[in-house]
Amino acid sequence: MSEKRRDIIGSIIFIIFGIFLFAVSFTVKTIIENDVGPAFMPKIVAVAIVIVSVSKLIIALKNNSASYTTEKKSKDDKMGSLLTILNLGAYVVLFEPLGFIISSIVYLILQMIILSDKVNFKPVKFAIISVASTVAIYFLFVYAFNLMLPEGLLGII
Amino acid sequence: MVLEGILAVILSPTCLLVTLLGVVVGIIFGSIPGLSATMAVVLFLPMSFGLSPVDGISLLMGLYIGGISGGCISAVLLKIPGTPSSISTVFDGGPMADKGEAGRAIGISILYSFIGGILSLIALIFISPYLAAITLKFTAFEYFSIALFSLTIIASMSGKSVLNGLLSGLLGMALAFVGISPIDGFMRFNFNSINLLNGFDIVAVLIGLFAVTDIIQTGADRKRLFDKGNIIQYSMKGFGISLHEFKGQFVNMIRSALIGLGIGILPGIGGSTSGLLAYSSAQNASKYPEKFGTGIIDGVIASETANNATIGGALIPLLTMGIPGSTVAAVILGGLTIHGITPGPLIFVKNGVFMYAIFTALLVANLYMLVVEYAGLKWFVKLLGIPKHILLPIVMVLCAVGAYATGNNVFDVWSIFAFGMLGLMLKKLAITTTPFIIGYILSGMAEENLRRALIVSKGDLLPFITRPISALFLIVAVVSIVMIVIKNKAKRATA
Numbered sequence: 001m002s003e004k005r006r007d008i009i010g011s012i013i014f015i016i017f018g019i020f021l022f023a024v025s026f027t028v029k030t031i032i033e034n035d036v037g038p039a040f041m042p043k044i045v046a047v048a049i050v051i052v053s054v055s056k057l058i059i060a061l062k063n064n065s066a067s068y069t070t071e072k073k074s075k076d077d078k079m080g081s082l083l084t085i086l087n088l089g090a091y092v093v094l095f096e097p098l099g100f101i102i103s104s105i106v107y108l109i110l111q112m113i114i115l116s117d118k119v120n121f122k123p124v125k126f127a128i129i130s131v132a133s134t135v136a137i138y139f140l141f142v143y144a145f146n147l148m149l150p151e152g153l154l155g156i157i
Numbered sequence: 158m159v160l161e162g163i164l165a166v167i168l169s170p171t172c173l174l175v176t177l178l179g180v181v182v183g184i185i186f187g188s189i190p191g192l193s194a195t196m197a198v199v200l201f202l203p204m205s206f207g208l209s210p211v212d213g214i215s216l217l218m219g220l221y222i223g224g225i226s227g228g229c230i231s232a233v234l235l236k237i238p239g240t241p242s243s244i245s246t247v248f249d250g251g252p253m254a255d256k257g258e259a260g261r262a263i264g265i266s267i268l269y270s271f272i273g274g275i276l277s278l279i280a281l282i283f284i285s286p287y288l289a290a291i292t293l294k295f296t297a298f299e300y301f302s303i304a305l306f307s308l309t310i311i312a313s314m315s316g317k318s319v320l321n322g323l324l325s326g327l328l329g330m331a332l333a334f335v336g337i338s339p340i341d342g343f344m345r346f347n348f349n350s351i352n353l354l355n356g357f358d359i360v361a362v363l364i365g366l367f368a369v370t371d372i373i374q375t376g377a378d379r380k381r382l383f384d385k386g387n388i389i390q391y392s393m394k395g396f397g398i399s400l401h402e403f404k405g406q407f408v409n410m411i412r413s414a415l416i417g418l419g420i421g422i423l424p425g426i427g428g429s430t431s432g433l434l435a436y437s438s439a440q441n442a443s444k445y446p447e448k449f450g451t452g453i454i455d456g457v458i459a460s461e462t463a464n465n466a467t468i469g470g471a472l473i474p475l476l477t478m479g480i481p482g483s484t485v486a487a488v489i490l491g492g493l494t495i496h497g498i499t500p501g502p503l504i505f506v507k508n509g510v511f512m513y514a515i516f517t518a519l520l521v522a523n524l525y526m527l528v529v530e531y532a533g534l535k536w537f538v539k540l541l542g543i544p545k546h547i548l549l550p551i552v553m554v555l556c557a558v559g560a561y562a563t564g565n566n567v568f569d570v571w572s573i574f575a576f577g578m579l580g581l582m583l584k585k586l587a588i589t590t591t592p593f594i595i596g597y598i599l600s601g602m603a604e605e606n607l608r609r610a611l612i613v614s615k616g617d618l619l620p621f622i623t624r625p626i627s628a629l630f631l632i633v634a635v636v637s638i639v640m641i642v643i644k645n646k647a648k649r650a651t652a
Contacts, residue, residue, distance in 0.1 A: 003587075010586035014324055021331055028338075028345045036611050038338035038345055041604040042331065049327045056320045076377035084376025085578070088369070088553070092574040095557060096567040104554045111553065115379050115546035126547075133551050137558060145207045147562040 004060055004069045011057035018049035083114045099152020104134040162513025165211050166521060172212045176219040176518055180525040181533075183223020188231050188239040188537050191371070191545060192552065194224025198488045199363045200555050202495075203562040210496040210511065215518035217492050221485055222274060222522040225464055226530060229266035229457075230537055233259050234389045242464040245432040249449065249456030254389045256452050261397030265454055266461045267530050268396040269410065273462035274523040276414040277421065277469025281476075282516050285505075289477040292502035297610035298620050298627045304603035306630040307424040307480050311592045313641040321588045329596025330603070332357065339605035352568040357576070359491045361560045361569040362597060365576020366590050367484070368556045372549050373581050382545050388538060393531070398454065406458050409439050417463035421470020421482050424595065435463030469519070476500050476512065479602065487594050 022043060030037030091107040098106075108130035113123065141147045166172050179201070186197035197220045205213030228243030233250040246266060253262040295303075308330075312322030335346045336356030347353035375382060398406075413435035420431035439459035440449040449456050471482030472489075479500040481487035493500055498508050505512055530537070560569040583590055614620050622628045 006586060010321075010324075010588065013586075014328075017328070017331075024346060028343060031341045031343060032612075034612050034615065035340065036608055036616070038341060038343040041600075041607065042334050042345070045327055045330050045334075049324065049331065052320055052323050052327065056318075056324070059320070077379055078377070080379040081373060081377035084373050088373065088574055088577070091553075092557065092570045095561070095570050100558070100561075104557070108550045108554060111550035112546055114376060115382060115549070117380065117382075120544065120546060129547055129551075134554065137554060141558055141562065145204055145562075147203075147207065147558075148565050149558065149561065150567065 001074070002069050002071050003067075004063065007056060007060035011053045011060060014049055014053035015057070018046045018053060021049065022046035080114065084111065087111055087114060096150045097152055099154050100149040101134055101138055101151075102153055104137070105130045108134065158509040159513050162510045162515075163517045165510065165514045166215060166517040169212070171208075172215050172518070173521065175208065175212050175216040176522050177525050177529070179216045179219020179221075180223040180522055180529055183220040183225075184227035184230075184526070184530055184533075184537055185223075185540055186220075186240075187224040187227025187243075189541060189543070189548070190231055190235065190237045190239050191375070191549065193240045193367070194221060194228075194242070195363075195367050195484050195488060196371075196552070197224045198485050198492075199360070199367055200552070200559050202360050202363075202488060202492050203559040205492055206495060206563070210498060211514045211518075213496055214489075214492060214498075214511075214515060215522070217489050218515065218518045219522045219525065221468060221489065222465075222519070222526050223530075224485070225468060226267070226270040226274075226526050227537070228464075229263060229270065229461055230530075230534070231541060233262045233266065234391065234538060235387075235541065241429040242432055242467070243460065244429050245436040245460035246457055246464075248436060248460070249452055249454070250460075252450065252452030253454075253457065254391070254452075258397075258452065259389050259391035260393040261454075262452075262457055263391065263534065264393055264395065264397035264531070265457050267527060268398065269458045269461040270465045270530075271523055271527040272410060273414050273417060273465030274468060274519070274526070276411075276462075277418050277466040278516065278519050278523065279469075280418050281469040281472055281519075285473050285477050285512075288473060289502050289505050292478055295502065295626070296624075297606040297613065298624050299630070300606040301603055301610055302621060302627040302630040302634075303478060303480065304599045304606065306634040307599055308592070308596055308603070309634040310424055310637050311595045313637045317645075318587070319638060319641050319645070321586075322592045325583065325588045325590060326592035326596035329593035329598075330600040332362075333597045333600035334604075339601055340608055352566075357572055358560075358563050358569050359598070360563045361572035362576050363488055363491065363594065364556045364560050365573040366580040366594060368552065369573050369577025370580030370584065370590075372553050372556075373577055374584070375545065375549050379546070388541060391538075393534065396531075402454065406455065409442075409455055409458055410462050412438060412442070413459040413462035414466040417466025418470040420463070421467035422473050424474065424480055424482050429464075431463045431467045432460040435459040472515075472519075476504055476515070477502060481595060481598060484591055484594060487598050490598060 025039045025042040025046060028039035087107060087110050091103055094103045109126050112126040138149060142149055183197050186192040187194050198217055201216060201220055205216050224240060225242050228238055228240035229246050231237050231239035232243040232246040233254050236247055236251040238244045238247055250262045308326045312326045313319050335353050338345055416435040416438060417431045420434065436456055436459045439455050440446045443455060471486040474480040474482050475486045475490055481490045490500065498511055556573055557570050560573045563569055580590055621631065
C-alpha cells in the first residue's frame with residue numbers, strides 16, 4: 001500500500017466516524033437551563049474531526065510526489081498477525097466461560113507456538129511454562145492481592 | 158503535614174518494600190526491549206488498588222523511576238534502547254561498549270540517572286507549591302484553555318503530521334464521551350449497554366493501547382523476534398567517572414537536567430525527545446562536537462540526565478493541575494484518581510500529607526535505583542536473554558488479569574482487545590497514540606470547564622480571551638500549531 005492510499009483510507013474512516021458522532025449527538029438532550037448541554041462538546045469534537053480529516057484528504061489527494069505514491073511492500077508477517085489476533089480474540093471471549101486457568105494455559109501454549117520458529121519449537125517446554133506461569137499468576141493475584149479471577153469450568157467441579 | 162508525609166513512607170516497611178519491588182520490576186521492564194516503563198506502570202496499576210494510597214502510589218513511583226533508568230542497560234550492552242527514553246544513550250553508549258568501556262558507560266548512566274532524578278525532584282518540591290498557589294486563582298475559563306493548550310501541544314509535537322496528531326487526540330476525546338456526562342450526569346453514547354454506563358475503564362484503554370497493540374505487532378514481526386543482539390561483555394569499577402571529569406561535565410549535567418525538566422513540564426512530549434534534545438544541545442555547546450557518537454561520556458551523561466529529569470518535570474503539571482506531562486504520567490493520573498486523590502491546585506490543602514509522601518517515595522525510589530541497578534546489574538543482564546516468544550504471551554495474560562481486576566468485570570477484558578485492535582489500526586494509519594490517551598484523559602476536564610464557563614458567562618465566549626492567563630494559553634496553543642505547520646512546509650520545500 002502506498003502512503004497516499006493509506007492517508008486516503010485513514011481520512012475516510014475518520015470522516016465517517018465524525019459524521020456518525022455528530023448524528024448520534026442529537027439523541028443527547030439538554031436538561032439544565034442556560035447550559036449548552038451534554039451534546040455540545042461531542043458536536044464540536046465531531047465537527048473538528050470532519051474538518052481535520054477533510055483537510056488531510058485534500059492534502060493527500062493533491063500530493064503526487066514519487067515517494068508518496070510508490071507502492072511499498074509491507075514487511076509484516078500476515079499469517080503471524082492474523083493468528084495472533086484470532087488467538088487473542090478467542091482468549092478474551094473464553095476468559096470467563098472457561099475460567100482464567102484453562103483459557104490462559106491454552107492461550108499461552110498457542111501463542112508461544114505461533115511466535116516460535118522451527119528451531120525454537122518446543123511444545124513440551126511451552127506447556128510446562130504455560131501451566132506453571134498461569135498457576136503462579138493465579139495464586140499471586142487471588143491469595144496475595146485478594147483479587148477475584150473467573151473460575152469457569154473449574155468452578156463447577 | 159511535611160513530617161507526617163515523610164514518615165508515612167520511611168516508617169512503613171510495606172511502603173519501603175513495595176517501592177523496592179517497583180524499582181526492581183521497573184528496571185527489568187525498562188531494560189528488556191519490547192517492554193516499556195509505561196507497560197510496567199499500566200500492568201501494576203490494578204495491583205496498586207489493593208494497597209493503601211501511599212503504598213500504591215509509591216509502587217507506581219518506583220516503577221516509573223526504575224522503568225526509565227533500566228533502559229540504559231540494553232542501550233549499552235545490546236545497542237538497542239530498552240525503552241524509548243534511552244534512544245540517545247545508544248549514540249555514545251554503544252561506541253563506548255565497542256571500545257571495551259561498557260561497564261563504565263553503564264556506571265555513568267546509572268549515576269547520572271540518579272542525579273537527573275534528584276535534580277528534578279528538587280525542582281518538583283520547590284516549583285509545585287508555588288504553581289499550586291497560582292492555579293488556585295484559576296477558574297473554569299483558565300482550565301478549559303489549559304486543556305485545549307495541552308491537546309494542541311501534544312498533537313503538534315508528537316509524530317510527523319500535525320493533522321494525524323489532532324485526529325488522534327480528537328478520537329480520544331470522542332471515546333471519553335461514552336457514559337455519564339459531567340455536570341448533569343446525562344447518560345450518553347452507551348447504546349443501551351449496561352457495560353458502557355461508566356464508559357471505558359481508563360486502565361483497560363491504557364492496557365489495550367500500550368500493551369496489547371505491541372503484542373499483536375510481535376505476531377507480525379515473529380520472524381525477526383530471534384535476531385537478538387549479542388550481549389557485550391562488561392566489567393564495573395565504581396561509577397567510571399573521576400572527580401575531575403565530574404567537574405568538567407557539570408555544565409552539561411545542569412543543562413541536560415533543565416532540558417529534561419522543561420520537556421517534562423510541557424504536556425505529552427516525553428522522555429525520548431528530552432534525551433535527544435539534551436544530546437544535540439550538548440553536542441552544539443561542546444568544544445569537540447565531532448567526537449560525539451564515537452563513544453564519549455558527554456553524550457551518555459546528556460541523555461541519561463535528561464530522561465530521568467523528565468520524571469520530576471512531568472509530575473509538576475500532573476500534581477498541581479491534573480495535566481499529565483507524558484504517557485506514564487497519564488497512567489499515574491489514573492492511579493491517583495482511583496485512590497481518591499484529585500490532582501489540582503487544592504492538592505496541598507486537601508492531600509498535603511500525601512504530596513510529601515510522594516516526594517519522599519521519589520527520593521527513596523531514586524536511592525533504590527542507584528543501589529539496585531548497580532549491585533544487581535549481573536542479574537538484570539541475565540534477564541535480557543529471556544526469549545520473547547515466551548515472555549510476551551505471559552505479559553498478555555498479566556494484561557488480561559490486570560484489566561479484569563480493575564472492576565471484576567469481563568467487559569474490561571474485551572475492551573483491552575478492542576483497544577488493542579484500535580491501536581493497531583492507528584499504527585497502520587501512521588497515527589501516534591499518545592495524543593489519543595491525553596485526549597481521552599483531558600476530555601472530561603475540557604468539557605466540564607467549558608460548560609461551567611459558559612454557564613457563568615451566559616454563553617459569552619469573550620472572557621476566554623479577555624482573561625490574561627486563559628488568553629496566554631490559547632495564544633501559545635495557536636502559535637504552536639502555526640509554528641509546526643511552517644516548519645513542516647519548510648522541510649518539504651528543502652526535501
